[in-house]
Amino acid sequence: MNTNRRAFLGGLSVLPGLMLPARFALAAEPLKISHQFPGGSDKEGDFRHRLCARFAQELDKRSNGALKANVYPGSSLMKVNAQFSAVRKGALDMTLIPLPYAGGEIPELNIALMPGLVTSYEQGYAWKKAEIGQALTDLLASKGVVIVTWIWQAGGAASRNAPVIGPEDVKGLKYRGGSREMDMVAKAAGATTLSLPSSETYAAMQTGAVDVVQTSATSLISFRLQEVSKHLTISKKGKSYWFMLEPLLMSKAVFDKLPKDQQTLIMTIGGEMEKFALDGARADDAQVADAYIKAGAKVHDLTDDALAKWVALAKTSAWKDYAEKNEGSARLLKLAEKVPA
Numbered sequence: 251m252n253t254n255r256r257a258f259l260g261g262l263s264v265l266p267g268l269m270l271p272a273r274f275a276l277a278a279e280p281l282k283i284s285h286q287f288p289g290g291s292d293k294e295g296d297f298r299h300r301l302c303a304r305f306a307q308e309l310d311k312r313s314n315g316a317l318k319a320n321v322y323p324g325s326s327l328m329k330v331n332a333q334f335s336a337v338r339k340g341a342l343d344m345t346l347i348p349l350p351y352a353g354g355e356i357p358e359l360n361i362a363l364m365p366g367l368v369t370s371y372e373q374g375y376a377w378k379k380a381e382i383g384q385a386l387t388d389l390l391a392s393k394g395v396v397i398v399t400w401i402w403q404a405g406g407a408a409s410r411n412a413p414v415i416g417p418e419d420v421k422g423l424k425y426r427g428g429s430r431e432m433d434m435v436a437k438a439a440g441a442t443t444l445s446l447p448s449s450e451t452y453a454a455m456q457t458g459a460v461d462v463v464q465t466s467a468t469s470l471i472s473f474r475l476q477e478v479s480k481h482l483t484i485s486k487k488g489k490s491y492w493f494m495l496e497p498l499l500m501s502k503a504v505f506d507k508l509p510k511d512q513q514t515l516i517m518t519i520g521g522e523m524e525k526f527a528l529d530g531a532r533a534d535d536a537q538v539a540d541a542y543i544k545a546g547a548k549v550h551d552l553t554d555d556a557l558a559k560w561v562a563l564a565k566t567s568a569w570k571d572y573a574e575k576n577e578g579s580a581r582l583l584k585l586a587e588k589v590p591a
Contacts, residue, residue, distance in 0.1 A: 281309075281319040281343040281504070286330040286449045288472050289323035296472040297530025298346050298496070299323045301399070301523050305498065308519045317512050319344070330447045338394040340503035346401070348496045350429035351447065356393055358578045361386075361586060362495035363429035365568055366561030369489050369591050371528060374402035377495075382585035389578070396500045398520035401527040403466035404535055405492035406484035406552075410461050413481040413548065416556040417563050423461040426451060428494065431568035432464060435560065438567040448473055455479065464492055467538040468531065476545035484538055485552040491560035498523065 283306065287296040292303065299321065306319035322328075328336060334352040336342035349362035361367070368374045377383040378400050387397055405428070407414045414420055421440030427433040433443035441462070446454060448469040454460040455478040463475060467484065476482070498520060505513060539549045573580040 278317070281306075281317070282327060283319050283321045283344040283346070283498075284325070284327040284333055284336075284342055285321075285323060285346040286325045286333075286447060287323055287346075287469075289321075296323075296468060297527070297534065298401070298468065301401070301526055301530065302346055302498065304526065305399070305519055305523055308522075309515065312515055312519070313512065317508075317515065325449060330449060334395075334499075337499055337501045340394070340501045342501065343504050344398070344498065344500045346399075346496065346498045348428065348448075348494055350431075350494065353430055356389070357575050358389060358582055360429055360431050360572060361579070361582050363432055363492070364572065364583070364586070365427075365432050365435045365564035366491045367564075367569070367583075367586055368402070368493035369491065369557070369561070370493075371402055371404070371488065371532070373589055373591050374493050374495070375400065375524070375528065376589050377586070380585070380589050382582065382589060385582055385585055389582075390499070391502060394502045396502050396505050397497050398500050398516060399498035399523045399527065401496045401498065401524070401531070403468060403494050403496055403531045404485070404488070404490045405464055405466045405494065406470055406482055406490070406538065407462055407464045408455070408470055408475045408479040408542075408547075409463075409481045409483075410455060410458070410479060411481075413483060413550045414462050415483050415550055415552065416559050418559075420462060424459065425462045425464070426454065426460045427464045428492070431564075431572060432492065434568045434571060435564050436464075438563055451475060452478060466494060466496070466531075466534075468534040470538050471534055471541050476542045476547055479542065479545075479547050481548050481550060482539065482542040483550045483552055484535070485557070488532075488535065489554075489557060490552065491557055491564065 283302045287298045289299050302321045309317045309319050333345040337345050349359050353360035417439035420436050423441050425436040425441035425443050427436050448465050451463045452473050542549050573583050
């Protein structure tokens with residue numbers, strides 16, 4: 251991607267008295283949006299891919315073709331673990347990625363999947379306008395990243411042999427939690443853990459490398475884990491100890507070089523996509539149980555008692571460890587706790 255070319259073209263648009271005939275109008279290279287999730291059509295498939303595609307369509311339409319984007323699903327452009335670093339450096343324009351995947355680079359970002367910290371969609375989306383949202387936005391900006399769309403997803407647990415409802419059920423099992431902090435809670439409950447992206451969970455379940463996969467309802471469907479699972483635990487009340495922030499991000503280096511009107515357009519459309527994201531996540535929450543029942547798996551409800559046990563264990567393990575990492579982590583945790591459940 252040639253960001254200098256895009257900056258040059260953006261500068262042309264503000265030079266006084268410079269008018270180019272339509273047949274000579276120049277367009278910047280399309281933005282590249284990379285993600286790990288399966289592709290699909292406008293109406294079917296993983297809603298995270300459809301969100302990216304819809305975002306690109308709206309950019310093209312509302313900019314009259316001056317701002318375009320191409321979407322690369324299924325890690326077809328770049329491996330998932332390389333995406334965040336590439337966005338920070340300006341080598342990749344945009345990505346939709348689980349934010350805790352970047353926790354190795356920026357430990358504070360592990361708050362984006364802190365077990366029991368967010369227990370409802372309402373609480374998660376309230377972050378954006380709360381102090382925690384501004385603090386997280388500022389942190390990412392300081393690292394070269396812009397949050398374009400806030401996306402929250404609830405999760406459940408798929409297991410190969412026995413149902414996993416409360417923390418006591420993971421003792422002795424091989425567990426994938428989706429973040430360092432979720433794995434820490436599982437370890438405190440007696441599990442052994444391994445870290446791998448959602449796109450690798452099917453093979454791990456199939457081969458027995460992992461017994462339990464904790465992930466979003468959308469990934470539980472999109473990666474066809476019902477084919478290799480006998481049990482699913484999901485909340486029927488929309489409550490969970492597993493909520494992940496999985497935003498659409500943009501390189502600040504690329505964003506800052508765009509004309510102001512294009513920056514405004516990107517953020518406007520990004521904000522509008524949040525309703526689509528919430529609707530998509532909730533639809534998958536409702537559909538995941540049917541998908542597993544159809545495949546022959548048994549579906550179990552996350553009880554209020556089990557939820558309380560997970561939250562209590564998280565506070566004494568993952569929350570405590572996170573807050574002790576550094577002053578920034580401790581501050582973010584305090585701000586997040588201010589947002590009512």
